[in-house]
Each structure stands twice: as C-alpha cells, then as structure tokens.
Amino acid sequence: MIRFENVSVTYGGAAAPTIAGVDLTVPEGELVLLVGPSGVGKSTLLGTVSGLVPHFTGGTLRGRVTVDGRDTRTHPPRQLADIVGTVGQDPSAHFVTDTVEDELAYGMESLGTPPDVMRRRVEETLDLLGLAGLRERPIATLSGGQRQRVAIGSVLTAHPKVLVLDEPTSALDPAAAEEVLAVLQRLVHDLGTTVLLAEHRLERVVQYADRVVLLPEPGAAPVTGAPEEIMAISPVHPPVVALGKLAGWDPLPLSVRDARRRAGELRDRLGDPAPVTPSRDSGETVAELSGVAVRHGRVTALRDVDLTFTGGETVALMGRNGAGKSTLLSSLVGLVEPVSGTVSVGGLAPHRTRPRDLIRRVGLVPQEPRDLLYADTVAAECAAADTDAGAAPGACRELVARLLPGVRDATHPRDLSEGQRLALALAVVLTARPPLLLLDEPTRGLDYAAKARLVAVLKELAARGHAIVLATHDVELAAELAQRVVVLADGEIVADGPTAEVVVGSPAFAPQTAKVLAPRRWLTVAQVEASL
Incomplete structure (x- = not known):
C-alpha cells in the first residue's frame, strides 16, 4: 500500500537531511508504529505519505514514495485526499468549520460523497469516538482532547485507505485513548485500512502494532521489525519494557497482561514500599x-x-x-x-x-x-x-x-x-x-x-x-x-x-x-x- 524507495528529505538551509535511506514497504491492512526520539524526522516521514512534504513544507525530496500506486512527488495533497487521511500534531490547524457535526461532514462534502452516505457516516463516527453529546458544540469551546477526537473523526468519515496519524493520543485521557485505539484496530482488522502512526506514549499503543519502524537519530536509516524486537534495542520504550529489562524477562513484555503473568516472583521479592504521605503544611x-x-x-x-x-x-x-x-x-x-x-x-x-x-x-x-x-x-x-x-x-x-x-x-x-x-x-x-x-x-x-x-x-x-x-x-x-x-x-x-x-x-x-x-x-x- 505504501512504498518508500531510498527516500531522503532535506529542508532549505539544513546542512544534512532530516531523514535519509528510508527503504521500506507498508502492506495493506497493517498498523505500523513509528518511534524515535524527538526531532529525528518522524513527522517529516509521515508528511511524505500525505504529500505535505515537500508540496506544503518545501525542502527537497529524493527517492520515491508511492501510496496505492500514486507517486506523491507528482500528486499534491489534494490528489491524495481520497485515499490518505492525515491528522497532525496540532488538530486545530485542520479545522475549517465552526461546529463538530459540520467538521465531520466537511471532508466528505469536498469529495462529493452522497448526502445519505454522509449522514450515516457522521452518526457512526459520533458513536465510535464518543462525540454524540458534542454534536452541536462550537469547536472553539472544546477541550484539547475533545478537539483531537473531532480531528480524528473528520478523517475517519471519508473512509480513506491509509490513515496517517501524528501523536493521535497525546491530548486524550486514558479512556478516550483506548477508544481511539480500539477504533483504529477495528479499521485495520475489519476494513483492511493501513495505519501509519507516530506516538511518544508507547505504553498506550505498542502492543497493538503489527510492526515498528525505529528512527534512531536524524538522518539515520530506519530499523524495522516486530514490536518486541525493536523495543529491545530502541532508546525509547514504555515502562513495562523497562521493567522487563530490569527483571531480565525474555521475551520482553509489551502489555501489562504479559508482564503480570511473569511478575509474581518480583512482587514477592519487593514487598510493599514504605508509605509516603506528603505534608501540605510544610510550605507557604x-x-x-x-x-x-x-x-x-x-x-x-x-x-x-x-x-x-x-x-x-x-x-x-x-x-x-x-x-x-x-x-x-x-x-x-x-x-x-x-x-x-x-x-x-x-x-x-x-x-x-x-x-x-x-x-x-x-x-x-x-x-x-x-x-x-x-x-x-x-x-x-x-x-x-x-x-x-x-x-x-x-x-x-x-x-x-x-x-x-x-x-x-x-x-x-x-x-x-x-x-x-x-x-x-x-x-x-x-x-x-x-x-x-x-x-x-x-x-x-x-x-x-x-x-x-x-x-x-x-x-x-x-x-x-x-x-x-x-x-x-x-x-x-x-x-x-x-x-x-x-x-x-x-x-x-x-x-x-x-x-x-x-x-x-x-x-x-x-x-x-x-x-x-x-x-x-x-x-x-x-x-x-x-x-x-
């Protein structure tokens, strides 16, 4: 579905490329997680899939990125909008209407979706993301997390073949994040949607990934593999992996469930920590x-x-x-x-x-x-x-x-x-x-x-x-x-x-x-x- 062929991106004035040597294929119906320290080029890599890089951001793209057979060098974002849905780190930058329901419908209107189909998809998305109670709310009055769910919903209604998500759960509470990730799982498994996402809160998402792509440092070639393989070598990993490394568990656990099955001996060894009760009267x-x-x-x-x-x-x-x-x-x-x-x-x-x-x-x-x-x-x-x-x-x-x-x-x-x-x-x-x-x-x-x-x-x-x-x-x-x-x-x-x-x-x-x-x-x- 997505093919990177020796891709590099260099922005104007930069001494070195932000990403380089990217050569990988993302098959249809996979959830691929992009990880790495801040500033290594994860957002740039995602932008090459939607065409925002270099058509909107500028810079020089070398190599070739194709999505469902379309070359993103020759297809600007508007010519990819029917197959690629994108939600960036700042959801507010995507909004073009004033209310939640209008925003969910806008993308479909732009693509010429029939009104009866639009109505059905809006209702489905409101229920999927727990937005039904916010249907008529002005977007300006929503919290940051509510806006993030609306931004994700506005992309889902168009039923794209590829979803590109940059920090999709960053502003969501734990329950809302679980809901969004459950929706993504359903899209991947039931509809064959291809999902490529970057996320720093790996504790929320790594156990759902089919594959992980690690960008170790700016300009370095990515390392691709199964989640447990990449987490073993990644400089960024969730607490459950760090606990597994500390306890010497092999293979490393990716979820709380996996870790609990092995933690009995560690729990007995640790006992209970000394209680710590903060004093609120110690300061002015x-x-x-x-x-x-x-x-x-x-x-x-x-x-x-x-x-x-x-x-x-x-x-x-x-x-x-x-x-x-x-x-x-x-x-x-x-x-x-x-x-x-x-x-x-x-x-x-x-x-x-x-x-x-x-x-x-x-x-x-x-x-x-x-x-x-x-x-x-x-x-x-x-x-x-x-x-x-x-x-x-x-x-x-x-x-x-x-x-x-x-x-x-x-x-x-x-x-x-x-x-x-x-x-x-x-x-x-x-x-x-x-x-x-x-x-x-x-x-x-x-x-x-x-x-x-x-x-x-x-x-x-x-x-x-x-x-x-x-x-x-x-x-x-x-x-x-x-x-x-x-x-x-x-x-x-x-x-x-x-x-x-x-x-x-x-x-x-x-x-x-x-x-x-x-x-x-x-x-x-x-x-x-x-x-x-």
Missing part, C-alpha cells in the same frame, strides 16, 4: 480557590471548587477530557473570571491584576506552546524572556540548553517539533521563576528522554519552594513527579490525596508499573530499581 500557601464556579456560555466548567496549593508541592490535575482541568489553570492566571467564589494567587485576584504584576507570581505553559512564541529565532525568544522577567542575560538560554540540548540559536520556533516548541515555551515561562508554575499537558510531543529532563527541572524547582500544578493525562508523569493528585469530573473534585492512594486503585489513572505489581504500591520503574 501560594494559591487558593474557594467555592469557585466558572461557566463557558451555558456550560458549567467548574463547580464549587476548593483547593489550596503550597510552596514545594507538585500537584497533578487529572480527569477525562472536558473535566475542567484547563479551566482551573486559566482561573489561576486570570484568563477566566469565576461567576462565584474567589481565586487568590499571592494575595492577588488574578483576573483583576495587570499581567506585568502577575508574571512574577504565576506562569502558565498552555497546551499550544506557539501561543507564547512570537520571535523569529530561539535566541530572540530567550532575550525577550530575560527582559520581560528582569532576569540576567542568558538565563532563558541556559534553561533551553538543559531542556533542548543541541538546538541552535538561529532556529525558528516554527521549525521545531511540537515537543521542542513546548520545551522552549517552558523555558520562557521558567525564566521569571514564578512561585506558582502551571503546566497544561506538559509532556505532549515529548519522548521519554525529554520527559526525564523536564521531570529533573521541575523537581529542582519544587525543591526550591515553587508550587507546581500540572494538568495531564500522562499517568506515568503523575506517578513520577506528583506528590498529590486531584481528580476532576464535570467540573467537580472527586478525589484529592497522595498520588499512591489515588492512582493505584484506579484502572484509568494507574501507571503501568502499578498495574503490573498490584496490589503492591510501586508506581515507577525507578522506585523498583532503587529497591532492588
């Missing part, structure tokens, strides 16, 4: 919400929320898409005004405080990092951040060097991958060293190594007394970083307590290590390794 209160309610039009996003955040603690906000996590963060930086209750950050009401006064007290890294980036180069972004924060020259660049090693000063932010852009935005916000740091889906687009660097920086900040609040669907991040987890549902707090107590008993929010070793309360591979 930096933010407080009391009886807070927020509405977006007719939708109540938060209801009677009472929360206190203290210096030195790291709190993970969790819950399904649309639960109110981003709204809660927005209320702490004054982007939304509560209809009742009070919000206090450093003694100030955020929605009544000038931004230049608020920036020294609270910083937010949003889901879309480009909202914070406006300069033409990384160096210019850093210089502006130093000036705005009143920091010493070079302070922001030092943070960028830690989070993004190897990125050049002259690089334009738009030329960075989604994960690299997020790391740059984080460095810009951290330059002001605000007592309260808010992060909305901070690991979206980050590989495991980049996530480890982020965790190290955030732990360092917490040790210095900063309060860190992160809204995340990344259960592995919450397990590794947060001392406390707050679970939201329909704008209300349904759980608030130490991480181990909240996540271990939850099928949705438990990390892989906890699922494998349950009922023992081990949360991460690092904890297990330290104990052994």
Whole structure:
C-alpha cells in the first residue's frame, strides 16, 4: 500500500537531511508504529505519505514514495485526499468549520460523497469516538482532547485507505485513548485500512502494532521489525519494557497482561514500599480557590471548587477530557473570571491584576506552546524572556540548553517539533521563576528522554519552594513527579490525596508499573530499581 524507495528529505538551509535511506514497504491492512526520539524526522516521514512534504513544507525530496500506486512527488495533497487521511500534531490547524457535526461532514462534502452516505457516516463516527453529546458544540469551546477526537473523526468519515496519524493520543485521557485505539484496530482488522502512526506514549499503543519502524537519530536509516524486537534495542520504550529489562524477562513484555503473568516472583521479592504521605503544611500557601464556579456560555466548567496549593508541592490535575482541568489553570492566571467564589494567587485576584504584576507570581505553559512564541529565532525568544522577567542575560538560554540540548540559536520556533516548541515555551515561562508554575499537558510531543529532563527541572524547582500544578493525562508523569493528585469530573473534585492512594486503585489513572505489581504500591520503574 505504501512504498518508500531510498527516500531522503532535506529542508532549505539544513546542512544534512532530516531523514535519509528510508527503504521500506507498508502492506495493506497493517498498523505500523513509528518511534524515535524527538526531532529525528518522524513527522517529516509521515508528511511524505500525505504529500505535505515537500508540496506544503518545501525542502527537497529524493527517492520515491508511492501510496496505492500514486507517486506523491507528482500528486499534491489534494490528489491524495481520497485515499490518505492525515491528522497532525496540532488538530486545530485542520479545522475549517465552526461546529463538530459540520467538521465531520466537511471532508466528505469536498469529495462529493452522497448526502445519505454522509449522514450515516457522521452518526457512526459520533458513536465510535464518543462525540454524540458534542454534536452541536462550537469547536472553539472544546477541550484539547475533545478537539483531537473531532480531528480524528473528520478523517475517519471519508473512509480513506491509509490513515496517517501524528501523536493521535497525546491530548486524550486514558479512556478516550483506548477508544481511539480500539477504533483504529477495528479499521485495520475489519476494513483492511493501513495505519501509519507516530506516538511518544508507547505504553498506550505498542502492543497493538503489527510492526515498528525505529528512527534512531536524524538522518539515520530506519530499523524495522516486530514490536518486541525493536523495543529491545530502541532508546525509547514504555515502562513495562523497562521493567522487563530490569527483571531480565525474555521475551520482553509489551502489555501489562504479559508482564503480570511473569511478575509474581518480583512482587514477592519487593514487598510493599514504605508509605509516603506528603505534608501540605510544610510550605507557604501560594494559591487558593474557594467555592469557585466558572461557566463557558451555558456550560458549567467548574463547580464549587476548593483547593489550596503550597510552596514545594507538585500537584497533578487529572480527569477525562472536558473535566475542567484547563479551566482551573486559566482561573489561576486570570484568563477566566469565576461567576462565584474567589481565586487568590499571592494575595492577588488574578483576573483583576495587570499581567506585568502577575508574571512574577504565576506562569502558565498552555497546551499550544506557539501561543507564547512570537520571535523569529530561539535566541530572540530567550532575550525577550530575560527582559520581560528582569532576569540576567542568558538565563532563558541556559534553561533551553538543559531542556533542548543541541538546538541552535538561529532556529525558528516554527521549525521545531511540537515537543521542542513546548520545551522552549517552558523555558520562557521558567525564566521569571514564578512561585506558582502551571503546566497544561506538559509532556505532549515529548519522548521519554525529554520527559526525564523536564521531570529533573521541575523537581529542582519544587525543591526550591515553587508550587507546581500540572494538568495531564500522562499517568506515568503523575506517578513520577506528583506528590498529590486531584481528580476532576464535570467540573467537580472527586478525589484529592497522595498520588499512591489515588492512582493505584484506579484502572484509568494507574501507571503501568502499578498495574503490573498490584496490589503492591510501586508506581515507577525507578522506585523498583532503587529497591532492588
């Protein structure tokens, strides 16, 4: 179905190709997973299948890519739209209509699909992706995860032969991610759809892949094989594989089920970890919400929320898409005004405080990092951040060097991958060293190594007394970083307590290590390794 023949792509001004030596075939009806560290060219490789590379992005494509017999060099994206459906890292960039139902129908209208077929497919897709309740909602009012499901749905309705997905579950809660992956499985097995996807959250998807293509570094030829073979040599792998390597299991497990079957001896050897109960009274209160309610039009996003955040603690906000996590963060930086209750950050009401006064007290890294980036180069972004924060020259660049090693000063932010852009935005916000740091889906687009660097920086900040609040669907991040987890549902707090107590008993929010070793309360591979 897809054939790469000695393919390389070099962008203008680049000293070396982004991808090179790509020579592989993807048969019809296979789910192929593309893995590798951030910035190795996964999105570029996907773009060559849809024709976006080089017709839209520019650059030089050498070699040949054919999809169902069509050469993507001579067929621009519009001439591939009937056989290739694409969802990029930023779903909002794909939307052309205002409401969910119109967006699902738009692609079919462009292809001239009969109205009765369009209606049936829209209904099927609404049910498949759990979007029926959002049918008439304006897209602008949806959460990031809901938008991602709509973007995927708008592609599925056209019934393409090939689906190209870049980070399809990055903004989805665990349950929604399982639903999307189940739909992809059904398309592959029942309809013979070919799926090529790149994903950093391998713990969600690797067990479903028929084959894995590893891009080890920029410009290096890919390595292809069965999932268990590639995971054994890949620099990026999920926690269950890391646990298997630590325990010496062969072959390596790819799923929690496989690992649990072998984990009996390890569970007995480990026993239970010493209980850790974080003290919320050890730091000074930096933010407080009391009886807070927020509405977006007719939708109540938060209801009677009472929360206190203290210096030195790291709190993970969790819950399904649309639960109110981003709204809660927005209320702490004054982007939304509560209809009742009070919000206090450093003694100030955020929605009544000038931004230049608020920036020294609270910083937010949003889901879309480009909202914070406006300069033409990384160096210019850093210089502006130093000036705005009143920091010493070079302070922001030092943070960028830690989070993004190897990125050049002259690089334009738009030329960075989604994960690299997020790391740059984080460095810009951290330059002001605000007592309260808010992060909305901070690991979206980050590989495991980049996530480890982020965790190290955030732990360092917490040790210095900063309060860190992160809204995340990344259960592995919450397990590794947060001392406390707050679970939201329909704008209300349904759980608030130490991480181990909240996540271990939850099928949705438990990390892989906890699922494998349950009922023992081990949360991460690092904890297990330290104990052994």
